[in-house]
Amino acid sequence: MNIISYPERSEWPELLTRPVQDSLAIEGKVLPILDLVKTKGDEGLRELAKKFDGVELAEFAFSQQEFDAAEGQLDEELKAAIRQAYQNIYTFHKVQLQPAEKIETMPGVTCWRRSVGIEKVGIYIPGGTAPLFSTVLMLGIPAQLAGCKEVVLCTPSNHPAILFAAKLVGVTSAFRIGGAQAIAAMAYGTESVPKVYKIFGPGNQYVTTAKMLISKEGIAIDMPAGPSEVAVYADDSAVASFVAADLLSQAEHGADSQVLLVSTSGKFLTAVNEELATQLEALPRRELAAQSIANSKAILVNSTYEAIDILNDYAAEHLILSVKDAELISDKIFNAGSIFLGNYTPESCGDYASGTNHTLPTNGYARAYSGVSVDSFVKKITVQHITEAGIKNIGPTVEIMAHAESLDAHKRAVTVRLNSLL
Ligand SMILES: NC(=O)c1ccc[n+]([C@@H]2O[C@H](COP(=O)([O-])OP(=O)(O)OC[C@H]3O[C@@H](n4cnc5c(N)ncnc54)[C@H](O)[C@@H]3O)[C@@H](O)[C@H]2O)c1
Ligand SMILES: N[C@H](CO)Cc1c[nH]c[nH+]1
Ligand SMILES: [Zn+2]
Secondary structure, eight states: OEEEEOOOGGGHHHHTOOOOOOHHHHHHHHHHHHHHHHHHHHHHHHHHHHHHHOOOOSOOBOOHHHHHHHHHHSOHHHHHHHHHHHHHHHHHHHTTOOOOOOEEEETTEEEEEEEEEOSEEEEEOOOSSSOOHHHHHHHHHHHHHHTOSEEEEEESOOOHHHHHHHHHHTOSEEEEOOHHHHHHHHHHOOSSSOOOSEEEOOOOHHHHHHHHHHGGGTOEEOOOOOSOEEEEEEOTTSOHHHHHHHHHHHHTTOTTOEEEEEESOHHHHHHHHHHHHHHHHTOTTHHHHHHHHHTOEEEEOSSHHHHHHHHHHHOOSEEEEESTTHHHHHTTOOSOSEEEESTTOOHHHHHHTSSSOOOOOOTTGGGTOOOOOGGGGEEEEEEEEEOHHHHHHHHHHHHHHHHHTTOHHHHHHHHHHHHHTO
8 A cells, every 4th residue: 555644634635535436427327227217117127137237037026935945055154143143233223222202391292203114115235246145134134123114125146145134134025136227126116126215225336326316306315335445543552464454354345445544653554565465365356455455545644633633534434443542532533434443343343243234324424424223214203292281381482483483374373272271
């Protein structure tokens, strides 16, 4: 990785830009895909599956036989690992369900908020370069806990672990459709694929751009969760081989991923670079990983303050703090998707099984977005009840405000009730 000394603030935007493709060019490719699915439905999906995934499909829906066969196609060790991950992710997400608390704002005036699962949701499971069955758990478990009635899954992969995990989380229908066309199918509905109200899931730049585009057409989305990334802040207490392994773990997702290493020690940065060269050789996906490492930077800072500053500006999807006092430093981080503390907390554990969600905002969106949680799958409906005594208490306030806004019908809705109580 290119090692650079702490840059002037004016250089940050250019230095820290992710290697995303020109968004207008991607939009130009995605818009006709959305249009084809909207106008031609299943027929359009067939054309696109052939063009982009090289498959000719008569049916898109995975059949009951495929679901039943999936379990037998996986070895016991993998099934046990998936069940363990399910337990941990379920346990972490279950506590996110909050009971409705009734609040009396003034005597006789009670307000509360009910969480209601979004009825129809779509989950996209990436499968272009790797079958991310872990994403089925990350999206399906919060949907299950939220009580979503219909959970539609789309993926370009037919890996049996995707179907095994889909059954565990109670997906209601699953389709072998990938890319922007899968997002379009769930947004508009086709003869085979049900239309949903909100679409979740990570994916490549075609998938992410499709999500952004359909969100302008009244379909909700979770967030822009594009190419994976990780930033590591390491000091002398860190272990170079661990840090290099962490950087490669996200670099291997794709050539458009980026990793960032920040350290107060030039010696450490050089040691990580040496480790990267050795470890890359052993990776099956070394070409993808090498390309993203080539897009990445190592920054030598003079102090923890400079490190915190630059990391907050970067707003990484994942941030590993391999430093002394990691928890103390993490309190100073206000822009990151998910934070990993200390030398023995590899980001991979969050990707698969520790319990937190791996669907996280990338490309700096962590400045404003959170990762997926049960909250993402519910709507909050407010409810209120005012008693006769309550309307006498609150009524005059509303009458005065409504009159001042020149909305006398609003005022009358209170006045008629107050008069009835005279
Ligand atoms: N941010 C997160 O939370 C998170 C989590 C997991 C994965 N990811 C990211 O998800 C991505 C997965 O990408 P992937 O490509 O492996 O799988 P994918 O399923 O997202 O995309 C594959 C699909 O892209 C379509 N496609 C391929 N080339 C195309 C082209 N030229 N034009 C139009 N469509 C085309 C195909 O239809 C294919 O099915 C990676 O970038 C990974 O880093 C992010
Ligand atoms: N690192 C990805 C989130 O950015 C999630 C993932 C799934 N499998 C492996 N990794
Ligand atoms: Zn990962």
